[in-house]
Amino acid sequence: MSRNSLVYKFVLLGSDLCYRKGGLSNSPLFQFLKVYYSDHELLALNSAQLDQHRKISTEFLLIETPSSLNKDQLSGIHYQKAVLFDESDCWWFNETQEQQEFLRSLTDLVLKTHVDRSHTHSFRLGTLPTYRKKKLQQCLRWKAMMEAIFGKRSQRNIDLFFIGAPTRLQTSTEGSSRDYNQRLEWLSEVMAKDFPYRFEGGFDGTNRRLIKTFEQEDGDLSPYLASRRYNFYSYFNQLCHSKVALVPTGFARWTYRHYEAVYAKSVMLSTDMSNVELFVPLPPHIINVPDHAPLLPYIEQGIQMFDGQSDLLEENVKFLELYYDNGRFSKRRLKPLERFLLQLEQI
Incomplete structure (x- = not known):
């Protein structure tokens, strides 16, 4: 050479x-x-x-x-x-x-x-490994410090939480007619006046241009806009005060919210991930919601899980920590590297 x-x-x-x-x-x-x-x-x-x-x-x-x-x-x-x-x-x-x-x-x-x-x-x-920035790790350290001082608090004052921009899942490369707006579908149900559980959040209305773009096809979105703004820290804090985290599709089936909901120890109601493979697998105790299915039965299942099987949420965190060290990849966790190299060995 x-x-x-x-x-x-x-x-x-x-x-x-x-x-x-x-x-x-x-x-x-x-x-x-x-x-x-x-x-x-x-x-x-x-x-x-x-x-x-x-x-x-x-x-x-x-x-x-x-x-x-x-x-x-x-x-x-x-x-x-x-x-x-x-x-x-x-x-x-x-x-x-x-x-x-x-x-x-x-x-x-x-x-x-x-x-x-x-x-x-x-x-x-x-x-591919998806690498989250340091904000989640900062939140987890703060959460651990607060629990060390004041003890763990099992009471949560919100049943359901979701905040995010309007998106559509592109299901076909042959035009937008088959795109799926699951976020709007779910918000239409949980923000209805007669909905029996307490919901917090909605669409993030910060980007007015994006809202107007989606309104061209979806109609007036103002009933579904969140009443307040969230940064990452207030978003994660709200997750930690909610029994159930709604995790509909973004532009793809997966989102970082899948992992954040686990670390917040909320029950995850997820878009159907049964056919989706991720580098860091999702833990076993999540609730997959089929496309276009009524949300209420799955919400009731999630509330029951939080109230009666909170140990499963602890197991979810332990599962993720086989790959992450407090929410981040680390030399102390070799499983991700082994998984990555195993894929390359198959070439």
């Missing part, structure tokens, strides 16, 4: 079609790898930085998609295994058929934030 060749464990090659504040080194995948590997073992590049005269050697070449890469651009990189990764929440591929064929000549494995087995794919799919 040339004396001028640079050797790495992982080289991440960013998409030239995506913009990310802070660049590829700020991506969830790169941040995850930094937990377990030194700076000397990792390199993040974009296509403009590729140089045939700058020889780079790596065990794993991780290529972000969508990508317009070609064979000549990769001529300066020697790699043992290549993997594609897509940190967007879409379940489909954005490349043209021609570009897919080129990428398939490099590898048949794509890592995505989630894998929805209800859709068919031409590549083999694996899952």
Whole structure:
């Protein structure tokens, strides 16, 4: 090997079609790898930085998609295994058929934030680690400190809580007619005047342009707007005071709210995740709600679980802590790294 060749464990090659504040080194995948590997073992590049005269050697070449890469651009990189990764929440591929064929000549494995087995794919799919920022960990430390001082409080004054922007789940690439607005569907039920449980929250109305965009198809959303604004800290605090957390779809089936609800020790009423695979699996004691199903029977089941089986909520937290250390990836938890490397060994 040339004396001028640079050797790495992982080289991440960013998409030239995506913009990310802070660049590829700020991506969830790169941040995850930094937990377990030194700076000397990792390199993040974009296509403009590729140089045939700058020889780079790596065990794993991780290529972000969508990508317009070609064979000549990769001529300066020697790699043992290549993997594609897509940190967007879409379940489909954005490349043209021609570009897919080129990428398939490099590898048949794509890592995505989630894998929805209800859709068919031409590549083999694996899952990406999703890296939450420090705010959740800060909330958990504050919660633990308060419990150490005042003791654990089992009483919660809110039955149900949800706050979030209006979204639609895109279920087809053939137009928007089949998109599913589960958030509005659920809010229409729990914010009705005769609803028998106490609900807090609604749509976040901060982004008026977004609200007006959704009102073009969904009609007046003002009855479903939250009466107050939330930042992350007040949002998590409200989760901790609610018996049940509503977790409908976002733009994808999964959301960070799935994990936040577990750490808040709320019963999770989730969009149906039975066909969805995540890098950190969801714990066993959640309630999946089928699409378009009336919500009330599942809410009653959730209230009963909170009142009579709160030990299951503690078990949910213990399950997540097999992967996380107080809500974050950590060198003290090797299970995530083992899971990630196992996917790469199957190339």
